[in-house]
Amino acid sequence: MRGTVTEQLVERGWRAETRDFLRWHRETRAAALADDLVATIERDHLAYRRAGVVSHASLRQSCRTNVAAVLDLMVASVEHGAPDPGEPAYDPARATGAVRAREGLPLDHVLRSFRIGGRLIWDDLVRSGADRLSGSGLREVGSLLWEVVDETSAQMAAAYHGHERSRVRTDEQRRAALWEDLVGGRARDPGFALEASGLLDLPPFAEVLVVLADGVEPRTFESALAPHATAATWRGDLLLGVVALREDRPEAAYDALRALAGVDRPGGGRTGGGRTGGGRTGGGRTGGGRARVVSSGVVDGLGEVGLGYQQARAALRSAPAAPAFVPYDAALPEVLLLSVPDVAERLVDRWITPLRDLGDEGTVLLETLAAWVTAGGSASRAAPLVPCHRNTVLNRLRRVTQVTGLALDDDAPPLDLDLALRAAVLARRHD
Incomplete structure (x- = not known):
């Protein structure tokens, strides 16, 4: 013998009395069995009662259609062989799966x-x-019954999972x-x-960042x-986040974001988190610890998230x-x-380009200028x-003035020099 129980029995031919019995049972017992099933589930299946999502009418309709379908499938299997899984005979099971998934x-x-x-x-x-x-006839009928119940259960579960996937896609x-x-906005x-x-479990009117x-889950x-x-x-390859501040000032959130990036607090103090972790490797997304993180300034509630996003984009x-x-504020x-x-380019042309044209000497002069500006x-x-002697710094500043024709004082870096140095760094980053 080979194949399913149904295929084996159809192959050798069902006894007439077995076939007639199943027809009779379907016609006379389906309604009573459905009522018994409703009563049993409501009495003994505590999970249904505790869930409180399935009404008596819905349960009664489901039991009636599914009991009738199981008995119909048994008769159809005897007379013609088991229906294909895609046939309408399994529609009641599929409908039950979708409805119960929707009900939760x-x-x-x-x-x-x-x-x-x-x-x-x-x-x-x-x-x-x-x-x-x-x-032997009862044993054959029992095997057939559980074959049908297994397939209807599988059809119901497939419909249930299908509805869940659809719901997840809709939610996403x-x-x-x-x-x-x-x-x-x-x-x-x-x-x-x-x-x-x-939907996001955020306070609607709190101040936010x-x-x-890049590189944080x-x-x-x-x-x-x-x-x-x-x-x-x-959002694309970037994490987009909103932080509702617990206090009026963002310093605690900034410290947490520095730790997430794996960098030092200004002044050299660690923010926690250490320099462990993998960072981005081959474009993958990591858990943080070595990441590029930017934030907006503090904006007023969810209504200003659009403004904050533009600020964060600019900071990035x-x-x-x-x-x-x-x-953003830094x-x-x-x-x-x-x-x-065009202003950035003009500043670079005035301050940076003449020094770059000097080659190695210009590189040293630019490094000294950057240190001097940093030192106020x-x-x-x-x-x-740099490091070097103070007098060497002064000599190099005089050389910068000689090359550029722009005066430098020993206690007041020109604003346009500071901007020119920043513009040069930005230009290298965006090359």
């Missing part, structure tokens, strides 16, 4: 109700067939659309702000920023490729330079940064 009833509970139904039908078949079938699409609306509408607040990060971001309320998603353009944390000169490229115009403080 766990799949295990639904599968258990199908097993209860199979057991009730088997007990009834045994009682009804005791005087009509031989022992809805969240993606919500994020697009947020960065587009739609949350200036208080109604939408409240809707977004509920908008964060972009959303879950890692949310964990690192706790106990601030946060939400995050992917100014950020180095290496792991770094760049808040990058304002670079943001200005990037927004007016003090040759004494700039000397150890």
Whole structure:
């Protein structure tokens, strides 16, 4: 013998009394069995009652259609062989799977109700067939019954999972659309702000930071920023996050973002997190620890997330490729330079290009200029940064004036020199 129980029995031919018994049982017992199944589930299947999502009418309709379908499938299998899984005969099982998934009833509970139904039908078949079938006939009917119950359960589960996948896709699409609306400024509408607040679990009117990060997973971001309320998603290859501040000032959030990036607090103190972790490797997304992170300035509630996103984008353009944390307020000169490229180019041409033309000497002069500006115009403080003697710094400043024709004082770096140095760094980053 080969194939399923149905194929084996059809191949050798069913006994007439077995076929007639199944027809009779279908016609006379389907309604009573469905009522028994409803009563049994409501009495004994506590999970259905506790879940509280399946009404009596829905359960009764499902039991009636599925019991009838199982008995119909048994008769059809005897007469013509088991129906193809895609046939309409399995529609009641598929409908039950979709409805219960929509109601939120766990799949295990639904599968258990199908097993209860199979057991009730088997007990009834045994009682009804005791005087009509031989022992071997009952065993054949039992094998056929469980074959049918297994397939209907599989069809129900497939429909259940299909509905869940569809719901997940719908939820993802809805969240993606919500994020697009947020960065587009739609949350200036208080109604939408409240809707977004509920979906993202964020306070609607708290002050927030908008964060972009290259190389950080959303879950890692949310964990690192706790106990601030946060939400995050992917926008292209970047993490896009919103941080609702717990206090009026953003310093605690900034410290957490520095730790997430794996960089030092200004002044050399560690923010925690260490320099461990893999960073981006071959373009992969990592858990943080060596990442590029930027933030907006503090903006007023979800209604200003769009503004914050634009600020974070501007800060990102100014950020180095290496792991770094760049808040928007610390990058304002670079943001200005990037927004007016002809001014940036003019500053570089005045201060930087003549020194570059000197070759190695110019490189030394530029390094000394950068140290001098960092030191606030003090040759004494700039000397150890180079490193060299204070008088060497002064001599090099005089050489810069000689080459560029632009005067330098020993305590006041020109604003346009500072901007020129920044513009040169930006130009290298964007080459």
